[in-house]
Amino acid sequence: MNIKIIAILISLIWMGNSARKDTIQLWTIGDSTMANKKAEVFPETGWGQVLHQFFDDGVKIHNHARNGRSTKSFIDEGRWQIVLDSLKPGDFVFIQFGHNDEKIKDSTRYTVPFGSYSDNLKRFVTESREKGATPILLTPIVRRKFDAKGKLLDTHKDYPVAMRQVAKELNVPLIDMEKLTRKMIQSMGPEKAKELYVWTPPTKRYPEGRHDDTHLKVKGAQAVASLAAEALKKLSLGLSKHVVAQRPVVGLDNWFNREHNKAGKLYHYTWTDTLNSGYSQLGDIFKAKGAELRTIGQAPTAAELGYLDVYIIVDPDTTSENPQPNYISKEDIQSITNWVKNGGVLLLMANDGPNCEFTHLNQLAGKFGIHFIPETLNPVINHKWEMGAETNLPNHPLFKGVKKIYMKEVAGIKISQSAHPVLTDGKDILMAETTFGKGKVLAVGDPWLYNEYIGNSRLPKSFENRKAAHNLVNYLLDEVNQ
Incomplete structure (x- = not known):
């Protein structure tokens, strides 16, 4: 040998x-x-x-x-x-x-x-x-x-x-x-x-x-x-x-977003993807705060959701990303809305117009008074980072101590019912939130905090996405503890 x-x-x-x-x-x-x-x-x-x-x-x-x-x-x-x-x-x-x-x-x-x-x-x-x-x-x-x-x-x-x-x-x-x-x-x-x-x-x-x-x-x-x-x-x-205090369980969807790379492996917005396309750095922040991470690689049934405190759905697949996408169904919507009503914390993150399956995502989001618009706000050309800069940040837990974040190619949001805006840019709503029963829903028009933009490996140091990522984690986990 x-x-x-x-x-x-x-x-x-x-x-x-x-x-x-x-x-x-x-x-x-x-x-x-x-x-x-x-x-x-x-x-x-x-x-x-x-x-x-x-x-x-x-x-x-x-x-x-x-x-x-x-x-x-x-x-x-x-x-x-x-x-x-x-x-x-x-x-x-x-x-x-x-x-x-x-x-x-x-x-x-x-x-x-x-x-x-x-x-x-x-x-x-x-x-x-x-x-x-x-x-x-x-x-x-x-x-x-x-x-x-x-x-x-x-x-x-x-x-x-x-x-x-x-x-x-x-x-x-x-x-x-x-x-x-x-x-x-x-x-x-x-x-x-x-x-x-x-x-x-x-x-x-x-x-x-x-x-x-x-x-x-x-x-x-x-x-x-x-x-x-x-x-x-x-x-x-x-x-x-x-022995530790009870660890909150954070589940990241890998059913509606289920892309494979050229090698046939799952990637893109997953806990295990350590490249620019993944959420491994966000996962590390969750773990540092004491959370347990789960990947939800099947339909979100009541049993699957029943052990989660936070559920994150990011950028559901289009047919160009996945030849056989798993669309959000009526049964999925029923399970998710019941779970939120009973105290679950849901984070919905869309993407810009051509890169997200909006029809079924909006059928879910609509239950909470939220509707993603298939458009592309904040387009960035080459490395002109400031085109994606958001500096008019509100007094909200997501932006505590943060002066500037980067959001590139974002879907806008319309709101109704009890939903209200969190982050706006002129007349455009980029983030919204609502209380639903005992639970909470936060909607963001972009995958936003994946590895490529969570730190400053590419972005200029003036952008504070990593600090915003810590705030996001605290926000979600604080909602669990309320």
């Missing part, structure tokens, strides 16, 4: 091992209250599914929790062996079981609290430690079961007690989720607690609605994951140092 090839292979292996060494691997095992859920059961969400929002990038989570599993069935089906074979020194294992161990009529799942249940927990602990990993026991979360007087009922009986006993006997870190969730749900009361559990109105899939007192909605999963993370911070573990 060529010496150069061998050297490259060794380098790749070293980098792979180094990356794993620098990142803590957290493995989670448990039941449906913790498991990842399929889109068709949305908004049902396992708290392990959103746990990543409470850790920095130094932690990678492998959620192996599965619906309907007990300590017994998780072992008998070989699921524990898969996790065990993957464990390396320095890893951590979250262990939460109890809901299905209680099912006395099911011999494939039932365990005795101070017998087989405890034995299985001890096995998880002992075998994790033998692999150099750190096990952490978590008692099962409570069900929403209240008596007539509004007192939360204990449905788990001896199972949390048995786990606490195992933790004490084997000196295992314990996060007492039963106590933590009991306190939270009891304080909310029967009606308010429905906001966390899967109580939903009728749908095509569930014509009678859902009245589920065991499983969580997105909000509930995030609330439970937050409790676990806060409790972990109090433990003297290396993992504890990586």
Whole structure:
């Protein structure tokens, strides 16, 4: 084999091992209250599914929790062996079981609290430690079961007690989720607690609605994951140092804008495109502010949007950019408007006349009183940068401390309903915003802050697009927190 090839292979292996060494691997095992859920059961969400929002990038989570599993069935089906074979020194294992161990009529799942249940927990602990990993026991979360007087009922009986006993006997870190969730749900009361559990109105899939007192909605999963993370911070573990406040999730569309370069790879206004055409620098600013980035490479269904705080749609494809564009459909518009109404923050960024698919974009934007005009404002010839200069900047959070920005070849905007202008140039509106239900919409007539114009690699230093990019990120994330 060529010496150069061998050297490259060794380098790749070293980098792979180094990356794993620098990142803590957290493995989670448990039941449906913790498991990842399929889109068709949305908004049902396992708290392990959103746990990543409470850790920095130094932690990678492998959620192996599965619906309907007990300590017994998780072992008998070989699921524990898969996790065990993957464990390396320095890893951590979250262990939460109890809901299905209680099912006395099911011999494939039932365990005795101070017998087989405890034995299985001890096995998880002992075998994790033998692999150099750190096990952490978590008692099962409570069900929403209240008596007539509004007192939360204990449905788990001896199972949390048995786990606490195992933790004490084997000196295992314990996060007492039963106590933590009991306190939270009891304080909310029967009606308010429905906001966390899967109580939903009728749908095509569930014509009678859902009245589920065991499983969580997105909000509930995030609330439970937050409790676990806060409790972990109090433990003297290396993992504890990586706990952060809940990270907002920012999704960038790669469905309506889905261009490929000559090599057949996706590019142009994507987080991963580091060339002038990409949004990697804007993504870096989001990450520096604590946000988690996602690429939305499929239609924006309720399930896809349900885990986002901010959704960005940029310059939907024309047929000249994509022979088979994904146009914004009526179903997409319904999903997006519902999401915004419930508190989502939407950023719509168009482009100049020939380079954007306006018809379907305006069908969406029109729901918010916004209409993009297929025209080209601020045309710039060659490197005459000042032709794209905007200096009459308003007193608005987007332009705090900014004197001049660059906006080249911009679509104008018309507004109606409650929408109002943010940035104007004479009679032309370049940016607009509106409140819609609990959410917010910001519209910009240009892709504006992609890599080429976010800094001063090309632009003269008098332009402050990078500072404006920081302001934009703060503006969007501040809207999430309101």
